[in-house]
Amino acid sequence: MKKLIFYILILATGSAFSQQIFKKKQSLLGSPFEITVVAIDSVEGANYTTMAINEVKRIENLISDWIPSSQISNVNQNAGIAPVIVDKEVYDLVERAINISKLTSGAFDISYASMDRIWKFDGSMKEMPSEEAIKKSVEKVGYQNIILNPNDTSIFLKNKGMKLGLGGIGQGYIADKIKVLLQVKGCKAGLVNVSGDINTWGKQPNGEMWTVGIVNPMNKNKVFATFPLDDSAVETSGSYEKYVTFNGKRYSHIIDPRTGYPSSGIISVSVFAKQTELADALATGIFVLGIEVGLDLINQLNGIGCIIVDDKGNIHVSKNIDIKKYQ
Numbered sequence: 001m002k003k004l005i006f007y008i009l010i011l012a013t014g015s016a017f018s019q020q021i022f023k024k025k026q027s028l029l030g031s032p033f034e035i036t037v038v039a040i041d042s043v044e045g046a047n048y049t050t051m052a053i054n055e056v057k058r059i060e061n062l063i064s065d066w067i068p069s070s071q072i073s074n075v076n077q078n079a080g081i082a083p084v085i086v087d088k089e090v091y092d093l094v095e096r097a098i099n100i101s102k103l104t105s106g107a108f109d110i111s112y113a114s115m116d117r118i119w120k121f122d123g124s125m126k127e128m129p130s131e132e133a134i135k136k137s138v139e140k141v142g143y144q145n146i147i148l149n150p151n152d153t154s155i156f157l158k159n160k161g162m163k164l165g166l167g168g169i170g171q172g173y174i175a176d177k178i179k180v181l182l183q184v185k186g187c188k189a190g191l192v193n194v195s196g197d198i199n200t201w202g203k204q205p206n207g208e209m210w211t212v213g214i215v216n217p218m219n220k221n222k223v224f225a226t227f228p229l230d231d232s233a234v235e236t237s238g239s240y241e242k243y244v245t246f247n248g249k250r251y252s253h254i255i256d257p258r259t260g261y262p263s264s265g266i267i268s269v270s271v272f273a274k275q276t277e278l279a280d281a282l283a284t285g286i287f288v289l290g291i292e293v294g295l296d297l298i299n300q301l302n303g304i305g306c307i308i309v310d311d312k313g314n315i316h317v318s319k320n321i322d323i324k325k326y327q
Contacts, residue, residue, distance in 0.1 A: 028053065029064075033053075033193070038204065038205055063090060091150075095148055104285035106142075111162055235276055237269050238267060254284065269286045282298070291310060
């Protein structure tokens with residue numbers, strides 16, 4: 001269920017005003033990271049961008065399942081053995097992730113990390129795994145087996161071999177945390193982009209809102225819609241470059257944690273929300289749920305919008321997005 005993020009263009013304009021735009025790009029979390037801030041001079045700009053990068057590293061050391069010393073890794077190492085007390089920040093994030101699992105009927109599930117990696121998207125697969133192997137690959141997956149204890153903020157994975165992976169929500173969470181941190185530190189406006197998880201606040205120095213362009217993966221050279229972001233977030237997940245085809249059917253690298261089968265029919269999902277964390281998790285869930293069920297879910301959620309591009313290049317939008325208005 002690990003996501004590949006792309007196909008968003010950030011459109012920013014410079015300014016002749018006293019405040020200026022400062023950007024910092026770096027590879028973090030194994031992915032591209034970009035922080036854009038509005039500041040009075042380069043010293044202040046560098047200070048804000050350094051704070052943002054340090055916040056990424058701080059959270060990564062708490063929640064990354066790739067770092068053996070992280071709290072999430074400790075939870076995984078004790079699966080089926082004992083509960084692990086974690087920071088309230090980590091506990092609350094896992095609790096919210098479970099709530100989204102319930103909302104999406106398990107299409108989003110942070111215990112997806114328990115899956116056997118039987119699907120390969122590097123060109124090496126010559127045939128589909130057997131039905132038995134696919135079923136067996138998700139035996140240890142199930143958010144229902146993540147046991148939370150609010151009294152001591154501990155997390156217990158009931159079954160040995162279970163693992164949590166926060167890749168489908170953690171980057172969005174980091175984007176939100178950076179936004180809050182910089183606002184508290186006095187940064188009046190900015191845009192944080194954690195591998196396609198984008199959150200904004202304030203306005204550009206010329207008074208204009210931050211703007212993102214959404215690109216159809218079937219025609220990457222053309223922006224089909226441009227959206228202003230007013231103190232809000234957007235996340236785009238895509239599977240255009242990571243997939244396999246068997247018997248004429250295209251299978252995405254995003255796996256349904258309930259069945260073990262890759263999702264199909266969708267190549268790109270963009271979710272608009274106030275929090276990047278929520279947009280991040282919902283985008284993954286929608287990929288798995290499919291166009292009809294995914295849009296039906298989004299249409300029931302206040303303040304959430306969605307754009308889906310299917311594998312034929314057709315564009316589908318939630319009822320609260322007038323795509324013609326932004327083309």
